[in-house]
Amino acid sequence: MQxxxxxxxxRPEPDTLPPTERGSMNYISYSGGKDSTAMLxxxxxxxxxxxxxxxxxxxxxxxxxxEHIFQVEKFIKRKITVIKPRDxxxxxxxxxxxxxxxxxxxxxxKNNTLNKITKCxxxxxxxxxxxxxxxxxxxxxxxxxxxGWTERDCLNYCYERGFTWGGLYTxxxxxxxxxxxxxxxxxxxxxxxxxxxxWNELKRLDSISPKDFKGYKTVADLQTRFEAENMQLxxxxxxx
Numbered sequence: 001m002q003x004x005x006x007x008x009x010x011r012p013e014p015d016t017l018p019p020t021e022r023g024s025m026n027y028i029s030y031s032g033g034k035d036s037t038a039m040l041x042x043x044x045x046x047x048x049x050x051x052x053x054x055x056x057x058x059x060x061x062x063x064x065x066x067e068h069i070f071q072v073e074k075f076i077k078r079k080i081t082v083i084k085p086r087d088x089x090x091x092x093x094x095x096x097x098x099x100x101x102x103x104x105x106x107x108x109x110k111n112n113t114l115n116k117i118t119k120c121x122x123x124x125x126x127x128x129x130x131x132x133x134x135x136x137x138x139x140x141x142x143x144x145x146x147x148g149w150t151e152r153d154c155l156n157y158c159y160e161r162g163f164t165w166g167g168l169y170t171x172x173x174x175x176x177x178x179x180x181x182x183x184x185x186x187x188x189x190x191x192x193x194x195x196x197x198x199w200n201e202l203k204r205l206d207s208i209s210p211k212d213f214k215g216y217k218t219v220a221d222l223q224t225r226f227e228a229e230n231m232q233l234x235x236x237x238x239x240x
Contacts, residue, residue: 029081029121029140030038032065034165034174036124037072038154039143041161043122044076044118053080054117056110058089060177064166071163083117085109090205097211098181106177115240126151181207181214185222188214192226199223 028043029034030053033042055069073080085092092105099106114121123140125132128150133142144154155169168175171190178191178198192199206219216222233239 025195026050026141027118027121029123030055030069031124031176032061033124034155034158034169035067035126035144035151035177037120037163038149038157039124040072041076041157042147043143044078052117053078054114055080056113057082057084058106058110058177059084060089062166062168062175062178062181062195064168065175068163068165074164075161083113085113090208093205094208094210096240097209098206098213100181100211106180124154126154177200185214188222189226189229192223 026043026049028040028050030034030040031053040053069080082124086109088107089106092109096103096105120139120141123142124144125142127145127148133140133145149157165175171194172187178195180200183191191202203219203223206213213219213222216225
C-alpha cells in the first residue's frame with residue numbers, strides 16, 4: 001500500500017522515449033542549480049542519450065528554482081521527472097530536528113530515493129569541486145569534471161542561454177534548500193534581507209524543530225543578531 005506523500009517511480013518505457021534515447025542508461029540527477037543545469041544543457045546540445053532527467057523535490061527550494069526548472073523544460077522541449085520523499089521534509093523535521101554535519105537526514109533521504117531508480121547517475125559536480133566526488137558512496141559519472149568545467153564556467157554558460165534564477169546567484173553561491181542550516185551566517189543574513197517570505201517560513205519551520213538552529217537557540221535569535229547589526233550600521237551611516 002502506498003504511504004501518504006510517497007512517490008512511486010516508474011522508468012520510462014522504451015516506446016515512449018525519442019529514438020536516440022531508447023536503451024539509454026544515462027540518468028541525470030538534476031538539482032536545478034547552475035552545475036546540473038549546465039551539464040544537462042550541454043548533454044542535450046551534444047545529442048547525448050538521456051534516459052531520464054530526475055529532480056528530487058524535498059519541498060524547500062526557492063520559488064525561483066521551481067520557475068527555473070519550468071524554463072529549462074521549455075528550453076530543452078522535454079519534461080523533467082519530479083520525485084518526492086516518502087514523507088514530507090516538514091514531518092521529518094518534527095521527528096529529527098534540523099539536519100547537521102553528523103545527521104544529514106535530508107541527503108540520506110534523497111540518495112535512498114534516487115537509488116531506487118538507478119545506482120549510477122550523471123551528476124553535475126564541477127571540475128573545481130572534485131574533492132566532493134570522494135565523499136560520494138554511489139557510482140556516478142561526472143561530465144563537468146571530464147570537460148574541465150568550473151563553477152564559474154557553468155554559471156556563465158547558463159547566463160549566456162538566458163537562465164538567471166531570478167537573481168539568486170547574485171546573493172548565494174548555491175541555491176539549494178533555502179532553509180539549509182549548513183549555510184553560512186552571511187547567507188542567512190542575505191536571506192533575511194532580500195527574501196522575507198523565505199525567512200518567515202524558516203522561522204515557522206524552526207518552531208516545530210526539537211533541535212536548536214545552527215548554534216542559536218532559535219532562528220528568531222539569529223534575527224535579533226541581524227537587527228542589532230542593522231542598528232549599529234545605521235548609526236554609522238552605513239547600509240546593512
